[in-house]
Structure formats: C-alpha cells, structure tokens
Amino acid sequence: MTSFSETVRVGDADMTVYGNMPAEAGALAAIVVIQHGAGVDTFTRAMVNRLTDAGYAAVAPDLYHRFDRSLEATAKRQQLKDNEIIADVDATVDFLRKHQRVDAARLGIIGFCMGGRVVYLMAAVNPYFKVAVAYYGGNIMVPWGDGVQPPFARTGEIGCPLLFHFGAEDTNPSPEDMRKLDEELTRCGKEHEFHAYENAGHGFMDFTNAQRYREVAQQASWPRTLAFLARHLGSQSK
Numbered sequence: 001m002t003s004f005s006e007t008v009r010v011g012d013a014d015m016t017v018y019g020n021m022p023a024e025a026g027a028l029a030a031i032v033v034i035q036h037g038a039g040v041d042t043f044t045r046a047m048v049n050r051l052t053d054a055g056y057a058a059v060a061p062d063l064y065h066r067f068d069r070s071l072e073a074t075a076k077r078q079q080l081k082d083n084e085i086i087a088d089v090d091a092t093v094d095f096l097r098k099h100q101r102v103d104a105a106r107l108g109i110i111g112f113c114m115g116g117r118v119v120y121l122m123a124a125v126n127p128y129f130k131v132a133v134a135y136y137g138g139n140i141m142v143p144w145g146d147g148v149q150p151p152f153a154r155t156g157e158i159g160c161p162l163l164f165h166f167g168a169e170d171t172n173p174s175p176e177d178m179r180k181l182d183e184e185l186t187r188c189g190k191e192h193e194f195h196a197y198e199n200a201g202h203g204f205m206d207f208t209n210a211q212r213y214r215e216v217a218q219q220a221s222w223p224r225t226l227a228f229l230a231r232h233l234g235s236q237s238k
Helices: 042-053 073-079 082-098 114-125 151-157 175-187 215-233
Strands: 002-010 013-021 028-034 057-061 102-112 129-135 162-167 192-197
Touching (some): 013 082, 028 042, 042 057, 162 175, 192 215
Parallel strands (some): 028 102, 129 162
Antiparallel strands (some): 013 057
C-alpha cells in the first residue's frame, strides 16, 4: 500500500485529502470515504486503509478544512453546509477522475455517521458514483444551510445502488427513519439494500470508541459492504 496526503483546490480554499492505493499495477476502482463527526481521524484513515487492503484506491477529504483547527469537532460539524460539502466531494471526485491510476468509470462512495448522510446526498447530486454505502447516517431529513433541500427530498435524484447499515438501537437514524427511507427509495424505484444490527447503536464501526463499538455488527456489515462494492464496481483493478 502507498498512503499519501494531497492538497485539492476547492474554490479559493485548499482541502487536504488522505488517500491510499494498492501497490499493484492497473487502473483501480476508487472509493471516496466520508468522515464521521470526529473528522479524518484514526478511524477514518483506517477505513481508507481497509478499502485499500481490499484492492481499491480510497481517499478521504477533510470536510472541516474551512474551520479553525482549534474548534472542537462538534462545533465544526454544526457549521457544515450542504453546498460546501457538495463542492468538497465534487472536487475529490475530479481529483480521482484525473488520477493516472484510477479508472474514472468505477467510482464509489462510503461514509460513516454524518458521512452516511453525505453519501445519501452525493448519490443524488454527483453522477459519477456507481455505488454508495452509508453507515448509520442521521439527519437525512434535515437541510444543512439556508436555501437547500434535505437529502431526503432528493431521493428521486439518486443515481446509483445504495447499501445502508443501521444500528437497531440507534435513535438518529432511528428504526422509524429506516422505514421512511426504505419507503421513499422504494417509491422512487431506487435500488437499495438495508441491514439493521441487533444490540448495536450509532457508531458501531468505530473501534476507537469502546462505548459504541460492536464487534459482531462490524464483522457482519463489512463483508456485505465489500460484496456490494464488488458487485457494482467489478474487479478492483483492470
């Protein structure tokens, strides 16, 4: 594996992107990894690396790049705006599409916590994604910023298959949220696959948080994620 840090221009700002790629030759399918609330931290970088272990190029943009580093993660998260998030992820997609080691026709997106919400949004607004995976994305019915629609309102625009993992004990997204999302995706004719995990709440993948982490749910969900990615992106390299 070859990990790296790149600077990507977004409008008038510089955004850091953490990435990793397999050492093997060939044009790679690539995954955009969207951070959880804590940012591009140990957990997010580990998810990038796990995807690279599975044969994918993977990159995680720092969606907090506009904010002062001294701010706590919660304060940064509360200031995120959907229009800026879209710009950041679109810039990351452009970076991948121009990369000499990436197959521009085979791009996916995966996100955790707030990143799961971003996945739902980006599956609707960026046409280059061929597959999307959301882990316990909350606030999908809520807009971030003025004058924008919530991701839920854009369900009909989703352009790729979606896999969504839920904790059965989560409250955001709650089991009722899961039902509403399933009904709307079905109504709009969108290919999707939902899984809920017993004895698991929000953040069950986060091994850095002993209170939230659930090994059983993690072990059940990750193979499903890799199988879903492979099904829709083909073999990892060509």
